Every structure is written in structure tokens, then in C-alpha cells.
Amino acid sequence: MLCFAVYAAEHAFTRFYKPRLEAIGVTYPQYLVFLVLWEQDGLTVKALGKKLFLDSGTITPLIKRLEARGLVQRQRDEDDERQVRIKLTAEGRGLRAKALAVPLQVAGATGLDQAAVDRLRLGLHQLRAQLDAST
Amino acid sequence: MLCFAVYAAEHAFTRFYKPRLEAIGVTYPQYLVFLVLWEQDGLTVKALGKKLFLDSGTITPLIKRLEARGLVQRQRDEDDERQVRIKLTAEGRGLRAKALAVPLQVAGATGLDQAAVDRLRLGLHQLRAQLDAST
DNA sequence: TACAATTAAATTGTGTGCAATAGAAATTGA
DNA sequence: TCAATTTCTATTGCACACAATTTAATTGTA
Numbered sequence: 001m002l003c004f005a006v007y008a009a010e011h012a013f014t015r016f017y018k019p020r021l022e023a024i025g026v027t028y029p030q031y032l033v034f035l036v037l038w039e040q041d042g043l044t045v046k047a048l049g050k051k052l053f054l055d056s057g058t059i060t061p062l063i064k065r066l067e068a069r070g071l072v073q074r075q076r077d078e079d080d081e082r083q084v085r086i087k088l089t090a091e092g093r094g095l096r097a098k099a100l101a102v103p104l105q106v107a108g109a110t111g112l113d114q115a116a117v118d119r120l121r122l123g124l125h126q127l128r129a130q131l132d133a134s135t
Numbered sequence: 136m137l138c139f140a141v142y143a144a145e146h147a148f149t150r151f152y153k154p155r156l157e158a159i160g161v162t163y164p165q166y167l168v169f170l171v172l173w174e175q176d177g178l179t180v181k182a183l184g185k186k187l188f189l190d191s192g193t194i195t196p197l198i199k200r201l202e203a204r205g206l207v208q209r210q211r212d213e214d215d216e217r218q219v220r221i222k223l224t225a226e227g228r229g230l231r232a233k234a235l236a237v238p239l240q241v242a243g244a245t246g247l248d249q250a251a252v253d254r255l256r257l258g259l260h261q262l263r264a265q266l267d268a269s270t
Numbered sequence: 271t272a273c274a275a276t277t278a279a280a281t282t283g284t285g286t287g288c289a290a291t292a293g294a295a296a297t298t299g300a
Numbered sequence: 301t302c303a304a305t306t307t308c309t310a311t312t313g314c315a316c317a318c319a320a321t322t323t324a325a326t327t328g329t330a
Contacts, residue, residue: 001170001238001256002241002245002252002255002256002259003148003152003241004167005255005256005259005260005263006141006144006145006148006259007145007148007163007167008187008188008259008260008263009141009145009259009260009262009263009266010141010142010144010145011188011189011287011288012188012262012263012266012267013138013141013142013266014287014288015266015267015288016266016269017138018288018289027314027315027316028142028316029315029316029317030315032139032142035136035139044278044279045278045279045280046277046278046279052143053143053146053147054146054316054317054318055317055318055319056278056279056280056281057279057280057281057282057317057318057319057320058316058317058318059279060279060280060281061280061281061315061316062315062316065315080277080278080325080326081278081324081325081326082277082278082279082324082325082326083277083278083279083325084278084279084280103136106137106138109265109266109269110137110262110265110266111261111262111265112258112261112262112265116258117137119254119258120137120140120255120258120259120262121136121137121140123247123251123254123255123258124137124140124141124143124144124255125140125143125144126246126247127144127147127245127246127247127255128140128143128144128147130244130245130246130247131144131147131148131150131151131244131245132147132150132151134151134244146317146318149317149318150317150318153318153319162284162285162286163286164285164286164287165285165286179308179309180308180309180310181307181308181309189286189287189288190287190288190289191308191309191310191311192287192288192289192290192309192310192311192312193286193287193288194309195309195310195311196285196286196310196311197285197286200285215295215296215307215308216294216295216296216308217294217295217296217307217308217309218295218307218308218309219308219309219310
């Protein structure tokens with residue numbers, strides 16, 4: 001079953017990342033948030049959710065944990081106070097350098113060459129888009 | 136990133152399955168348990184966990200919820216009382232017929248032909264095996 | 271300008287996942 | 301034989317993930 005192959009691969013990734021991300025003190029979903037914020041700081045909860053396919057019920061408590069540890073700040077948008085913008089602190093930006101080794105470890109562990117990785121990624125992207133489009 | 140493609144596809148699958156599995160009253164991980172038990176009833180917690188790549192901390196409470204609803208029974212193995220065997224009740228076996236439509240809906244929604252599905256599944260299987268082997 | 275509809279976050283409740291640990295049963299080994 | 305070790309399940313604690321609901325702010329429209 002394709003669905004189970006995806007399910008099992010996702011857990012394998014999470015298990016693989018866990019000890020490697022513990023070195024910088026974040027979980028895998030938190031790492032994804034940082035990947036986004038390192039590229040584009042100050043996104044709203046909504047924008048972050050759109051990029052990661054998560055809703056506020058997941059993101060809000062996740063961000064609050066990061067805020068409690070001083071890695072990000074939450075600021076109401078001045079023009080639209082419904083929105084909350086997530087901004088990295090200096091410490092949050094500093095994590096980036098510590099996390100540089102992680103993608104390299106993953107690349108080495110997949111046992112797949114670049115072409116195979118690209119094919120898989122493309123197939124998964126199409127699959128996700130189709131599933132999301134099927135409501 | 137390959138890991139994110141897997142992560143996003145897994146959530147898309149879960150979201151896709153949710154409303155369709157609500158018709159038979161189970162979650163996606165519970166559905167996976169039934170897929171296994173419909174093929175081979177009376178497995179131990181350990182054996183079930185090995186097939187689904189889950190540990191007892193996940194399976195025990197999941198099974199207890201199914202037991203509370205009368206879909207499975209938990210029985211200590213007579214020869215080795217450390218083991219607990221999970222057996223379907225008549226009602227649990229009866230779910231199988233109700234669930235027949237689900238895989239068809241999924242197949243229709245992926246938007247991929249059989250060859251593409253097979254390639255993806257194979258790639259994901261290799262990926263999972265490699266990641267699990269990398270400790 | 272009122273005020274209903276919409277939007278953004280946060281909250282609540284349920285159900286996974288997994289690490290760490292505990293406790294009982296079975297196995298091993300001197 | 302029986303103490304040490306291993307195996308199996310259950311429990312605890314923490315962190316997602318999402319549906320449904322709530323609250324506050326904004327927008328659309330008469």
C-alpha cells in the first residue's frame with residue numbers, strides 16, 4: 001500500500017532526525033519552522049501554516065514553546081492586529097550555524113543518488129497536491 | 136527537501152483518509168491495525184508493532200481504545216504470559232466489508248497510474264530501510 | 271455610520287508517537 | 301538450581317496534529 005509506505009518512511013525520518021536534532025535542542029517540526037524562518041523571518045502564523053501545511057492549533061503551541069526558550073518572539077502586526085508575526089531572536093538565528101551538519105547527515109543516510117531523490121520528491125509532491133485537491 | 140516531501144505527503148494522506156474512515160469509525164493508525172489483523176488475527180503486541188514500525192507505547196493505548204469499543208479482545212498467551220494476543224471480535228471482523236470502498240477511493244485520488252505508484256512505493260521502502268539501518 | 275460576514279489566533283478535546291521506566295515472566299548460565 | 305539477564309507489555313511524560321469552538325479584529329455593504 002502506497003499510503004503505508006509514506007507513513008512508514010515519515011516515521012523513519014522522524015526517528016532518524018531525533019538524535020541529530022537533539023544536538024541543537026529542537027524537534028523535527030520545530031526544525032521545519034526554523035528552516036522557513038531562516039529563509040524568511042517575521043512570517044505570520046497563517047503564512048507559516050500555509051508553508052508547512054499545518055493549522056494554528058498545531059503552530060500556536062509549538063511557537064509558544066520556542067518563545068519560552070527565547071528562540072523566537074511573537075509580535076502582533078501593527079497594521080492588522082489579528083495577525084501575529086513570528087520573529088527570530090539572535091539565539092534563534094544562531095541555531096542555523098549549528099544545524100548545518102544535519103542535512104549532510106541525511107543525504108548520506110538515504111542511500112539514494114541525487115536523481116533518485118529528485119524523482120521521489122517530485123512524485124511525493126504530485127501525490128500531496130492530488131490528495132489535497134481531492135478534498 | 137525530501138524529508139519535507141515525505142512529511143507533507145503523510146499529512147495529506149491522513150487528512151484524506153480521515154473523513155472516509157469516519158464512516159467506519161476508526162482513525163488511520165487504527166485502520167492500519169485492522170488491515171494487519173484482517174490478514175492475520177491473534178498477533179501479539181510485539182508482532183503488530185514490528186509490522187507497523189510502532190512500539191508498545193503507541194500500540195497499547197490504541198488497542199485499548201479498540202477494546203473499549205468491542206472491536207478487539209486482548210488475551211494473555213497461555214504458553215508465554217508475557218505476550219498479549221490481539222483478537223478480532225465478530226464486530227471487528229465485520230468492519231472489513233464496510234471498509235472495502237476505502238482503498239478504491241484512495242486509488243482514484245492519487246492521480247497516479249499503477250507504474251508510478253509502484254515506483255514511489257519501492258523508492259519509499261528503500262528509503263525507510265536505509266534510514267532505519269543508519270540507526 | 272451601523273452591523274453582519276469574514277478572517278486570524280488561540281483554546282479545548284481526542285488520538286497518536288516515542289523515550290524512559292517499571293514490573294512480571296521467561297531464559298540463560300555458572 | 302537459582303541468580304542474572306533478557307523479553308514483553310504497560311505506564312508516564314512530552315510534543316505533535318487536527319476538528320470544533322471561541323474571541324478579537326477587519327471588511328463589506330446597505
